[in-house]
Amino acid sequence: MTSVLAVLVGLAVVGLGVRANAADDTYLIGTGRYDVTGPAAEVEMMGYAMPTQITHGIHFRQWSRAFIIADSSDTSRVVFVNVDICMGTQILKIQVVEKLRSLYGDLYTNDNVLISGIHTHSGPAGYFQYLLFELMSLGFVKESLDAIVGGVVASIQEAHESRQPGKLYLNSGLLAGANINRSPAAYVRNPKEERMKYMSVGNDTDHEMVVLKMVGTEGNDIGMIDWFAVHCTSMNNTNSLISGDNKGHASFLMESAMSPPGTLPGHAKFVAAFAQSNEGDVSPNTKGPHCLDTGKPCDLVHSTCNGRVEQCVAFGPGVDMFDSARIIAEKQFNMGKSLYEDASQQVTGPVQFRHSFVDFSDVAVNISGKILHTCPPAMGEAFAAGTTDGPGAFDFKQASNTTNPIWIAVRDILHKPTKEQIECQFPKPILLDTGFMNFPYPWQARVLPLQLLRIGQLVIIGVPAELTTMSGRRTREAVKNILVKYGKDEGFGNDTVPVIAGLSNTYSDYVATFEEYQEQRYEAASTAYGPYTLDAYIQEFSRLAMDLATNKSSEPGPDPPNYLEKQWALHLPVVFDAAPLGKKIGDVHKDTVSSYNINDTVEVQFWAGNPRNNLMTGKTFLTVERHNSTTDQWTVLFTDASWETRLTI
Numbered sequence: 001m002t003s004v005l006a007v008l009v010g011l012a013v014v015g016l017g018v019r020a021n022a023a024d025d026t027y028l029i030g031t032g033r034y035d036v037t038g039p040a041a042e043v044e045m046m047g048y049a050m051p052t053q054i055t056h057g058i059h060f061r062q063w064s065r066a067f068i069i070a071d072s073s074d075t076s077r078v079v080f081v082n083v084d085i086c087m088g089t090q091i092l093k094i095q096v097v098e099k100l101r102s103l104y105g106d107l108y109t110n111d112n113v114l115i116s117g118i119h120t121h122s123g124p125a126g127y128f129q130y131l132l133f134e135l136m137s138l139g140f141v142k143e144s145l146d147a148i149v150g151g152v153v154a155s156i157q158e159a160h161e162s163r164q165p166g167k168l169y170l171n172s173g174l175l176a177g178a179n180i181n182r183s184p185a186a187y188v189r190n191p192k193e194e195r196m197k198y199m200s201v202g203n204d205t206d207h208e209m210v211v212l213k214m215v216g217t218e219g220n221d222i223g224m225i226d227w228f229a230v231h232c233t234s235m236n237n238t239n240s241l242i243s244g245d246n247k248g249h250a251s252f253l254m255e256s257a258m259s260p261p262g263t264l265p266g267h268a269k270f271v272a273a274f275a276q277s278n279e280g281d282v283s284p285n286t287k288g289p290h291c292l293d294t295g296k297p298c299d300l301v302h303s304t305c306n307g308r309v310e311q312c313v314a315f316g317p318g319v320d321m322f323d324s325a326r327i328i329a330e331k332q333f334n335m336g337k338s339l340y341e342d343a344s345q346q347v348t349g350p351v352q353f354r355h356s357f358v359d360f361s362d363v364a365v366n367i368s369g370k371i372l373h374t375c376p377p378a379m380g381e382a383f384a385a386g387t388t389d390g391p392g393a394f395d396f397k398q399a400s401n402t403t404n405p406i407w408i409a410v411r412d413i414l415h416k417p418t419k420e421q422i423e424c425q426f427p428k429p430i431l432l433d434t435g436f437m438n439f440p441y442p443w444q445a446r447v448l449p450l451q452l453l454r455i456g457q458l459v460i461i462g463v464p465a466e467l468t469t470m471s472g473r474r475t476r477e478a479v480k481n482i483l484v485k486y487g488k489d490e491g492f493g494n495d496t497v498p499v500i501a502g503l504s505n506t507y508s509d510y511v512a513t514f515e516e517y518q519e520q521r522y523e524a525a526s527t528a529y530g531p532y533t534l535d536a537y538i539q540e541f542s543r544l545a546m547d548l549a550t551n552k553s554s555e556p557g558p559d560p561p562n563y564l565e566k567q568w569a570l571h572l573p574v575v576f577d578a579a580p581l582g583k584k585i586g587d588v589h590k591d592t593v594s595s596y597n598i599n600d601t602v603e604v605q606f607w608a609g610n611p612r613n614n615l616m617t618g619k620t621f622l623t624v625e626r627h628n629s630t631t632d633q634w635t636v637l638f639t640d641a642s643w644e645t646r647l648t649i
Contacts, residue, residue: 031271032158036151038124047121059243061641066155082273087503091129122243140567168347234325249329265641278472287316289388349456357557375424376435380525487549
């Protein structure tokens, strides 16, 4: 690329948070925020697996928001990190914990640090260690991983340094009009009596929003975490600007509302995280899927138009993707702010945690007295069909239980699944037998991290996957039932509030219910470990819940591998970076005009260097400033982290 035209020390027991006074109602609370924005040019985006979706600028910057909560005696603490990225990954968690260990010893570990992604599909890819998720980014992208690791660690450092005594409050409410189910044909396969239980709280999506409010003992506002299930796919697969999508913008709106006028993004003292939950089958595109060529609704079962998926796309509620992201963000912000202001259920009780690594390639699951098993991971044909938020290509379609001879031949060249694997994954038609594909390194994880964080009556369930709506409901219900039934001596009661923190610590694709799995839509085809994946999750989380309820430590399980040194990186570095002959970096290519009207767009073009050479972490590629003729001073109004600006490369 020759030129760029740029528009103190607490106790850390493995798997065991120390029991505190059950009546404890004061906590040590720390919050932090730091920039994790990766390369803004020439890197494929993570989420849609669309080869043409390459970063070409910044919509607004991405952030890591960290929350440290310890009991009043500072003997046990947990860390919840919400990051404006597609998902947490294993190599990200490994790197973060290693750096924290070098800074704080054993204070922050795998067991008490939870890293959750908001699932934006508009951030740079390449920060994985398993090949399946690196194919479109041409392998590992060190710039992406380093930016995220550095920002996450810095946000935790800020939280560590800012700890202060405070109070916590919980609140919840129902938010309608911000999500729809994108696989209703699969959802209705769940038992009718089960579906009827949720008619008043969203039917086939969860409308419940849960807010954790944090205030200092002097009444000063500190921060909040908001959990609500909706995909960050308002920005569609034609977008090339780095963006935190609807949840990232909701965080900015809340932080701005709690700050003095003029506070720039990333500079607010108040830290607000709009976190992800069980959004596996949940879309923000509330107008629903329609055929691009006719405008008519798509085929309900297969999400096709004239037999093909490419023309079936969901949009809305806005006039374009930017407007839709704004609308869904504002809905979450408005409800979150209202719940924050009205929160009155005080959090009391211990700070504890449980964590285990589990090999999900062969979990023995007891279902009604019968022992069944999960499978080595594999992806089904509907995985390649994509979703109505971002359809795939070729002749793949959702809800397909048949196999195409052409794709069978391609599959078998990569790895031919055994008879046992085909039977284990049935009725999934296997497209990629990823559990047995190890060149140049494994394609998909076998060992997964499961985690529970307890803060009084709040229990955060750290899931390394995307649970569908009903999968999340069953998981929450199972965990709560165990805690309430066996944990009375530990202070658990009917007021226990379990929340799903999705896409946490690593990524293992989707988790559909057994019934949804039979439909083999995208979410089921991406349920990697077979039809009993959810049953295995519920069983293993119930085990952690029992440990928590009875104050027992949890088995650590097998350590996950570290493939950092084995990574292949085919993505080319910046070879040459200069302005055209006769120009220099910083020269104006297109200047402003003399005047503008309200709602006009101001466009200025500069000759600039390749942004991969300097990510400007914690800084900005641009400012919009206002001149005060009286004082002859310039005031920065917007940066490249602001919603009002767009940096286009």
